[in-house]
Amino acid sequence: MGQAQPFRATALIVEDDVMQREMLSLLLEESGYQVIQCESAEDAERVLDQNAGALCLMLTDVQLAGSMNGVELAHVAKERNPKLDVVVTSGRPLKQPLPAGAKFWAKPWAPLDVLREAEIAQLS
DSSP states (O other), rough: OOOOOOOOEEEEEOSOOHHHHHHHHHHHHHHOOEEEEEBBBHHHHHHHHHGGEEEEEEEEEEBSSSSSHHHHHHHHHHHHHHHOEEEESSSSOOOSSSOTTOOEESSSSSSHHHHHHHHHHHOO
């Protein structure tokens, strides 16, 4: 009989900048997260359609590849999973309201912020 795999929290990273997406993924993987990466909100929406309930954390930039932005994606994510920890980041002020419970981080943010949020998301 095989051993059961330990639970690994899952995070969704939505970022069109490959370097930032990889850095975020590496940080979270080193913290024990399983990570799903997307470069567009449309790709992320498909992930949410299939896995919203299994996700603990979603980090998204406002500016993304495709026609939907990160704020719009945050609304979709919170509709699919109201308990999902959602963080939206941007180097510019937000022009649209975030859904209830979502957080905004102005760029630049520190890697420690990501690790702290990952810990909070696992406890929620």
